Amino acid sequence: METWIDSMASSFDTHFAALTTSEIVIFPNRPRPGDIERCAAALDDLHGEAAVAFWKAECRLLADELTRCGLGEAKMRERVLSFQAAVQAALVERHQMRAIAESRVAQDRKRRSF
Numbered sequence: 001m002e003t004w005i006d007s008m009a010s011s012f013d014t015h016f017a018a019l020t021t022s023e024i025v026i027f028p029n030r031p032r033p034g035d036i037e038r039c040a041a042a043l044d045d046l047h048g049e050a051a052v053a054f055w056k057a058e059c060r061l062l063a064d065e066l067t068r069c070g071l072g073e074a075k076m077r078e079r080v081l082s083f084q085a086a087v088q089a090a091l092v093e094r095h096q097m098r099a100i101a102e103s104r105v106a107q108d109r110k111r112r113s114f
Helices: 004-021 033-045 048-068 073-113
Strands: none
Touching: 004 073, 033 073, 048 073
16 A cells, blocks of 8 residues: 555656656747847947948847747747847937936036026
8 A cells, every 4th residue: 555655755756757857948038138238239339331230140149049949930030029129129228318318417517507
């Protein structure tokens, strides 16, 4: 007759075997914030062909990484487009913050001149 301890041990062995023989593949659900900020900062400093070449290379690297993780073409494209949108939003935010800072400096100068 099997006791509850034997049952638990058997269950534990089954779960442990599953953990040791399984392979975990991580699919990034959303772009990494560090990559978004790094690309936005680089694109903020680059212009023209240099910016286009950098941007194409970054998007290609992401697409290749997602493909290596096993994502199909449609999901990979969706994730790259999401990354592009996130970088664009970060660029807009950077420009807005710069404009606000410049506006505040101009307002301070006006106040001091009175």
